Amino acid sequence: MAQEVRGVIAPGKNEPVRVETVVIPDPGPGEAVVRIQACGVCHTDLHYKQGGINDDFPFLLGHEAAGIVETVGEGVSDVAPGDFVILNWRAVCGQCRACKRGRPWYCFDTHNAQQKMTLAGTGQELSPALGIGAFAEKTLVAAGQCTKVDPAVAPAVAGLLGCGVMAGIGAAINTGGVTRGDSVAVIGCGGVGDAAIAGAQLAGARRIIAVDIDDAKLETAARMGATHTVNSTLMDPVTAIQELTDGFGADVVIEAVGRPETYQQAFYARDLAGTVVLVGVPTPEMKLELPLLDVFGRGGALKSSWYGDCLPSRDFPMLIDLHLQGRLDLESFVTETIALDEVEKAFERMHRGDVLRSVVVF
Structure with a gap:
């Protein structure tokens, strides 16, 4: 009935x-x-x-x-x-x-x-x-x-x-392949970005750099596991990320904003052969322009992450168990x-x- x-x-x-x-x-x-x-x-x-x-x-x-x-x-x-x-x-x-x-x-x-x-x-x-x-x-x-x-x-x-927390954790672990000892930068520290930070910490990242324009959000990101924070209104985020990674750039950069300018920052803030993960959702009219030679010359991987590339039957029970164990x-x-x-x-x-x-x- x-x-x-x-x-x-x-x-x-x-x-x-x-x-x-x-x-x-x-x-x-x-x-x-x-x-x-x-x-x-x-x-x-x-x-x-x-x-x-x-x-x-x-x-x-x-x-x-x-x-x-x-x-x-x-x-x-x-x-x-x-x-x-x-x-x-x-x-x-x-x-x-x-x-x-x-x-x-x-x-x-x-x-x-x-x-x-x-x-x-x-x-x-x-x-x-x-x-x-x-x-x-x-x-x-x-x-x-x-x-x-x-x-x-x-x-x-x-x-x-x-939805959101899985999207961020999955962007780090499933799509970005973050693993022990990696350096990770997350651009955009809303709910999805903070979840990516939590995922990077869970995976054993050595250095996790949070980038945002809001100091309050950066404080939250630090509580979520970021080891360093960058206010991109006060300093160039690409330069800041490179300085925090021995001049090389991060192994994985997660873009959680979904805008062309922040994607470009992610692209240039990664190490040679590093990975960029786009999990922020752009709008239909947005366009991206990058020198094709830079795309070729830097190698690595440019990925998008949809729902954190998750498999619910695999990922949900695992993450709930980690939470109940006090690890997430x-x-x-x-x-x-x-x-x-x-x-x-x-x-x-x-x-x-x-x-x-x-x-x-x-």
């Missing part, structure tokens, strides 16, 4: 979000209904609200979530009612050319629930953010979007792995917990840069 729950809707471009009644259908084949316990307020949700993703309004926002599986549809065997899960937005297909080559983190045919959640009263179909829509008491997803983890972890912490401080990413009707205010605080993460707790 379909259920009615409260959810946060973005009705139109740049319009204030509002709490509406949402109809959740029974799960069909390969689907699951999840009772949401916590969901982080991510920049991607703000992009949806601003029309920066697409114009398929109205959106059911929220995607950085953890909760309890309530019911599953036909053919679901990996999760069962009562399981504590983190939701992900890349349920791998297992059949595409990437999956068949043993690289499911590159899956080219990820999927979401087939049925649509709707607005009560009008029956209007909703577009769930990243195929999840978790600013709601319950949501409908593909069962493959549910990753079972140790229920000992706090939901407000666990849900953050569903996820609590530091939670600035505040809020109620469902405070999401609009959380967007305002995000825009001002006041928070790492606001988390809706049900």
Whole structure:
């Protein structure tokens, strides 16, 4: 039987979000209904609200979530009612050319629930953010979007792995291949950049250099594991990174801003044969210009990192276990917990840069 729950809707471009009644259908084949316990307020949700993703309004926002599986549809065997899960937005297909080559983190045919959640009263179909829509008491997803983890972890912490924190940690470990003794620079110290710093520390980096224009963010980065900080309004970040790495540049530079000028800084701040990882999300109109001879002459690798090149079934349980062992401080990413009707205010605080993460707790 379909259920009615409260959810946060973005009705139109740049319009204030509002709490509406949402109809959740029974799960069909390969689907699951999840009772949401916590969901982080991510920049991607703000992009949806601003029309920066697409114009398929109205959106059911929220995607950085953890909760309890309530019911599953036909053919679901990996999760069962009562399981504590983190939701992900890349349920791998297992059949595409990437999956068949043993690289499911590159899956080219990820999927979401087939049925649509709707607005009560009008029956209007909703577009769930990243195929999840978790600013709601319950949501409908593909069962493959549910990753079972140790229920000992706090939901407000666990849900953050569903997007931003995983993107940053994965950019360092999975994409950048940071390992023991490496020097790492992270340009842009928001939530994703700080997660990249935490990932670099977890991997055993010898030197971790945080770059930002905000001293308060640099202080947070230092708490997250940065060994050095650089305010790029006061000094040239490329020169600063080179001076902190014996004149060579960093082994891995992670660009967590998504702008041409900061990407160029990352490119020239790496060591010869070093690696640049772009995890910041650019806008469609942005262009990058680099001398092709420099691209050729410096060698190394220029990579982009999408969702931290993660495989949720592999990475989520591992990172939760590391957190429970005290080796990965996820609590530091939670600035505040809020109620469902405070999401609009959380967007305002995000825009001002006041928070790492606001988390809706049900």
